[in-house]
Amino acid sequence: MAPYHIRQYQEKDHKRVLELFSRGMKELIPAAIRQMLTLPHSLLLLPGVPVTIILVSGSWLLATVCSFLFLLCLWLIFWISCRNYVAKSLQADLADITKSYLNAHGSFWVAESGDQVVGMVGAQPVKDPPLGKKQMQLFRLSVSSQHRGQGIAKALVRTVLQFARDQGCSDVVLETGSVQYSAQALYQAMGFRKTGQYFVSIATRLMGLSILHFTYSLPFAWGPGHSGKY
Structure with missing residues (x-):
């Protein structure tokens, strides 16, 4: 028997869902910093600044402090960006969630393990499809770090795919x-294909984010209420 089960969202889950989302977003900060530091202009800037400081001032200590402050500022920028995105969401x-998903022809599910919500995912119809x-x-796929590797995320995605089939959809995006x-x-x-890429702003382009x-193309669509398997 699986150590978890998936059920539809209830109002009592709201606090835990927000916690899962917030923690999941904060976990991305180190990866975002590493991503930026691998960019060509970062690879030039990171060693270039301390070398320049050493050549000008002759102080290794000053160069080390400046490098540390640079990394600290970088972390702070990403932390503020993450905090603002979470607050906006x-x-x-x-x-x-009930209004945004369940009452908008979509749905929202949570994965529960030991009476604790450990995962979540939502689905909404695309308003202006091709x-x-x-x-x-x-939307909002997230699994607690302590419960990853158990197939929960895959089960949540499958739940969305089944829901989309039951609604007669041709694709899940x-x-x-x-x-x-x-x-x-x-x-x-799971069969999704990368079908596009864009940058939200000039700043995210410079950071390489x-x-x-x-897109997941459903092989065939069923009408609402169909209980077909896949």
Whole structure:
């Protein structure tokens, strides 16, 4: 028997869902910093600044302090960006999950293990899909770090795929960050195809942080209420 089960979201889950989302986003900060430090301009800047300071001042201590302050400022920038994104999300769809998902022809599920919510995912119909398409978008997939590796994320994605089939959708689409490597690997292993990439702003382009778009084409669509298996 699986150590978890998936059920539809209830209002009592709200606090735990917000905690899962917030913690999951904060876990991405180190990956985002590593991603930026691998960029060509970062590879030039990081050693270039301390070398210049040493040549000008002759002080290794000053160069070390400046390098530390640079990394600290970088971490602070990402931390503030993460905090602002979380705050914005908590005031948007996550402020009222029932209204944003369940009452909007979508749904929201949680994975529960030992009476504790350890995972979540949502789905909403795409408002303006391509002509001739009926699409469902996957949102807010997250699993507690202590419960990863148990197949929970895959089970949550399958729940969305089944829901989309039951609604007669032709595709399931989603967006994820370029530093969410495990999520990308999961989606691709489950049959999603990368179908787009964009940068939110000039700042994210400079930091090398893009948004990736993935699409899962359902082999066939069933009408609402169908209980077909896959």
